[in-house]
Amino acid sequence: MATFDKNDDSVVVIVGSGAGGGTLGAELAMKGVKTVILEAGGRHETEDFQNDEWGSFGQISWLDKRTTSGSWRVAKDFSGLPAWIVKAVGGSTIHWAGASLRFQSHEWKAATTYGNVPGANLLDWPIDAIEMDPWYAKAEDRMGVTRTNGIPGLPGNSNFKVLEAGARKLGYNEVHTGRMAINSEPRDDRSGCMQIGFCFQGCKSGAKWSTLIAEIPKGEATGKLEVRPNCQVLQIQHNDQGKVTGVLYADKDGNQHLQLARVVCVAGNSIESPRLLLNSASSKFPDGLANSSGQVGRNYMRHMTGSVYAVFDKPVHMYRGTTMAGIVQDEARHDPSRGFVGGYEMETLSLGLPFMAAFLDPGGWGKDFAWWMDNYENMAGMWLVGEDMPQETNRITLHATEKDQFGLPVPNVNFDDHANDIAMREHAFGRGEAIYNAVGAVKTFRTPPYPSTHNLGTNRMSEKASDGVVNKHGQTHDIKNLFVSDGSQFTTGAAENPTLTIVALALRQADFIAGEMSKGNI
Secondary structure, eight states: OOOOOTTOTTSEEEEOOSHHHHHHHHHHHHTTOOEEEEOSSBOOOGGGOOSOHHHHHHHHBOOSOOEEESSOHHHHHOTTOSOOOBOBTTGGGTTOOOBOOOOOGGGGGHHHHHOOOTTOOOOOOSSOHHHHHHHHHHHHHHHTOTTSTTOOOOOOOHHHHHHHHHHHHTTOOOEESOOBSBOSSOBTTBOOOOOOSOGGGOOTTSOBOOIIIIIHHHHHHTTOEEEESSOEEEEEEEOTTSOEEEEEEEOTTSOEEEEEOSEEEEOSHHHHHHHHHHHTOOSSSTTOTTOTTSOTTOSOBOOEEEEEEEEOSSOOOTTSSOSSOOEEOGGGSOOGGGSSSSOEEEEEOOOOHHHHHHHSSTTOOSHHHHHHHHTGGGEEEEEEEEOOOOOTTSEEEEEEEEEOTTSOEEEEEEOOOOHHHHHHHHHHHHHHHHHHHTTTOSEEEEEOOOSOOOOBOSSOBOSSGGGOSBOTTSBBSSOTTEEEOSGGGOSSOOSSOSHHHHHHHHHHHHHHHHHHHHHTOO
8 A cells, every 4th residue: 555755745635535535535546646545533444343333333433522502403412413423434434324316407506496595595506417417427336326327226125115105105206215325236346235234334244335445445556545544634734825735633642743735635524624624724814724705614504304203013123124225205306385495305214222212302211202112123214304504604613612632622513493494394204204104103203303414515615706615626716726525515405315426526526636736737
């Protein structure tokens, strides 16, 4: 494997190794570009994963100190865990369920499509479905997404069969086992899915795509990619002309190092990425890097979410098979007659008994709660995920007094649901319950949003520098050799799970960066 000198100022440095950073790093290396990925977490290979919910949570989760504010329920239930993401090589692609959906055409132009939505900071993306089509196609092939490129869908487990039967009774048509980046048959030197059921805990069979097993090794094989685990970036540095020159990071022992760079790409998720830009403030950039618009950290989105569970008179065993085993897409359309703009997906979801006890009704206890636990084997469940509205006040800021283990301000996550989000969630709860009641549910339960979600926005893409942080290639408006390469560049969130789009954007960005480097523009 490659090892690059810390004084080598010709390398591209990527902060984070998840869907954006890991894909970008591998693609740049395969294009012949010397690349260093700095990952704050450790490296856990497939054999290290634990088929145990709490054990795995402690092994791979980002548990550094964070604070919350705002009226969202997560701040009440999980004040120190506003977002469940991964701190390890591979990032949250280790933890994700695998759902890989393209944005719908109208979702690239939300401001134009939805019009004036009071309180929402809507903006059209500076790209569209036509421009993204070839990059989506490349990402789907790269990830092995089922129901694309002739790849068959995954089998439906009992949880899906319950969902499908209820959905069909209600007249829904877009019902199937999903477009999943989980091998339904052996592909790309990885096995087919063995239906183990611990998708969130890392895939021990290697069937699920992650940058850890599917991208980074290919990049490393070129001799052009070095991945440094347990290296947390503290600050991005720049010269007098405002060009970034490298990053300051701490290793696993807390020792600090400076890695010089020709280009820096930030891919640390929608909380850590803006935090790093803000913590890199200097006399030249007193409000943080790439923040002339004041938009760094703003417009945090986490999708409209919630869950519906139902108990039936016979066992369902929803935990057998893939965690996210099927989807109903009919409600993903834009139809303001429902009382909100945008749409949502209904996706099967199973939690193990330990997580169900923690997340079904956080803080709840007593006879009714015990009844649900007693009937766990008879439960079916779905996750609701829809487009939430970007708001400037939903933002990541630096805490005034709380510091992390390196003495830097921790991020505070402030969030309030928009009225559109609330209306959408209420509608989704109702339709989810209707699906289960149509096939004889004994009882249904509405579960509030989990801390595990899709973190988007905070460094958004915009046509004009005054409206956002990065341009259509993820290049910051203010600094030509500084890029954002994760979901924080999302202008709006759409209804779909975001990983496929993050990967497609990373592949596209790699093409742009390599081209600009060869031309001497960066």
